[in-house]
Every structure is written in structure tokens, then in C-alpha cells.
Amino acid sequence: MSALSEQVARTVRVVIVDDHAIFRSGLKADLDSRIDVVGEAGTVEQAIAVIAQVQPEVVLLDVHLPGGLGGGGREVISASSALRGSTSFLALSVSDAAEDVVAVIRAGARGYVTKTISGPEISDAVIRVADGDAVFSPRLAGFVLDAFGTSPAEIADDELDRLSARELEVMRLIARGYSYKEVAKELFISIKTVETHVSAVLRKLQLSSRHELTKWAAERRLL
Template identity: 80%
Template sequence: MTDEPVPNNLPPSVSVVVVDDHAIFRSGLRSDLDSRIRVVGEAATVEEAVAVVRARRPDVVLLDVHLPGGRGGGGAEVIAGCGDLGATTRFLALSVSDSAEDVVAVIRAGARGYVTKTISGAGISDAVFRIASGDAVFSPRLAGFVLDAFGTAAVASTGTELDRLSARELEVMRLIARGYSYKEVAKELFISVKTVETHVSAVLRKLQLSSRHELTRWAAERRLL
């Protein structure tokens, strides 16, 4: 999957943050990446990663699954700590682990792909470009874990449905699905209640839902909460 040539319609430059607790790996990865990929930050722990990603707002985060710090949640905890960034920043797990448990956990947290560290420099660069363009990328063997856990149709349809939403609509959708009131969403995102209402109407229309209760159920079924 990651050995295919990079399509011509991908962005000419992609910003990334590299998260791994081994400095020598981060250094090697930086040197192997395509020249069109700009490393704008690095981190070695859960806390550092959340801070750097929130500060830099990269296009893609190359994220190790097992990290020190935080509450022991590793890469999945980093994604959760940056959940309000919406689709502006996408996460690609890059790990030595190829266990089904690790793959499913980080994808459920919100990662758009998962590749192992045996991948080549050209392969990881290709994966970064694809993730930045909105694709999902998995090492061939790992894709089976995701399909087994979520179901082929569910994975495909959820990705397609979420792609219909803007970054702001994704933020509003997640907060509303978690039970926030319109006023609370407005306060959280520093927008007006009227703007929240407009976004919610757009989300319901694009997802073909009729109420916030249906939205909550829809998000829960897809483990987006």
C-alpha cells in the first residue's frame, strides 16, 4: 500500500511532528523523510507530545504507540489530548509493535493510519503525504486487524462521512455528541451560540441525522466520543 507512487494531487509541502522516546530514532527518521516534509517539532513523552502538537498544529503527527508519561495511555492518550484540533492535524502511528491490540486501540483513539518501523524512508514519506491528503494508510498485515475490529463497511463509511465535515464542524460534532449544551460548545470554541446552531444544522444535514440524540448514538456506535 505504501509502496505506490505519490499522486500528483498531494500537497507540495507537509508539516510533521515526530513523537518517539528514542532520540536516535527521531534523528534517523528526520534524515530519511522526503525533502517536502518539514519536521516542525519533536517530543519524547505524552505530555511533551500534547504540548508540541497543540503549539505547532502540524499537518501530520508521526506517533509512537508506547510512550512514557501521562496516565499510561501512550499514543492513544496523545490523540485524546489533541482531540479538539479536529481534522486539521492527522495522526499516523509508527511503531515496532504489530499487535492487534495496539493497532485497534490507536485507531479507535483517532489515528488515520498505522505502519511498522520496518517501513522504508520512501514508504513513510509516501504514508505521510497520503495521510495529509485525507487517506487512511496501513501496513498490509495490520489492515486486517482494523477490518476485523470495525468491519469493512463501517470503516469505509465512517471515513467518508467524516470527510464531509469541515474542521470546525468536527469540533462541534464531537462536543455535542458528548452532551455539551449549545452554550457550553460556544464557550469552549469561543464562538456564538448562533454559530453553534448553524454548525449543528450542517452536521445533521451532512450526516443525514434528525436530532442531537441520533448524533450521539451515531458517534458512540463509531467510537468517536
């Protein structure tokens, strides 16, 4: 799935935040040798404290967490904004609700994957996020297409509110279950270019002031 062999040497320091201890230990066992789990947390308060203390490169963050003000994963990201430059967040969720996913991405998460993801896949995703790239699951790509519409942007004005034709193509392929490598092959572009497009889409998703986006997510309870 990845062309990351050159990065095998280094390890990524990760904190796992999930309120189910069984899931945390299972996930820990699933992650491969490139990943070093340096901390765990089960509530919003614990997560904020642990993240501030160990300053990991990546936080695997459950969207739904007890404690805090009830904001779950979103609240953890907001509270850790001081570390924005050095720590990236990858949202993990069992919920398919667009509302939850879009909220956590807009709070600053670099990607979103479902909890049923396999060990190697999540390890790749962690490495990717650690490298500053975005991780889109097929479902998240589907949300993006649904929220931004499937017709490309024509004028530069609404650049933040629309996806470019190329970005749409990339999102469509990801929604169809293609890996980044397969997307690159299909579109005859480099993996790096795919990553650039995905990061651009993520930025639009986070920054777009398009009020429909929030409204859309609220209305769309589940796909």
C-alpha cells in the first residue's frame, strides 16, 4: 500500500486516546514496529494532560470521548492547539455520522479512519500523518464529495468552497477504495502530487467558510 520503505528506520511516537481499554490494547498490538506508543488516555482530561506531557508526533484520537465539556475528540484538539506545529491528530471513529467526522476534521485533525481498519493500514496512515500528509478513508472522501458537490470549481473566487477538477478526481478514486499509490497510477501523477491534492482538500474542508458545510453535516446524520 505504501512506498515508505525508506522510512522504516525511524519510529513515530504515538499517543492512543480511546475510552475502551480493550480497543487501546488491541490497536497497540496491531501497530507495527515503525510505531512507538508512548502514551494512552481514556478521557478528555487525561488526553490533554498526556499529550502535553509526552508531546507525541501523532495522536490516534477517538471522536467520542467521555469527560471534559462533552466535546470529545474535538475538545482535545482545541485544547492542544499549542502543539499544532509538532503534533498531528488522526481521528478514529466507530461512528459514521458526518457531523462527528466533519467536526473533528474542522477542529484540526489530519485525517479520519474507521475503527475496523486493519493493522498495516493504520500503521501506514500514522506514518503518513506524521509526515504532514492527510489521510482520507473512502467514507471521508464520500463526505467531502457530498458536501462540496461533484461539479468542479470554475472561477477562482470560490476556490475554498469548491474542489478543482483534479481534486475531485482524486477524491472519487479514494471513495472508490483506491490507495494513494493506485490513485497516482490511475491518474499518471506521482504519489507526492496525490498527497498534495489530498492536503489541499483537507485545508478546504477545514477552512471553508461555506456555511452549507456545517448545515450539511448536521442534516446528514448517517451515510
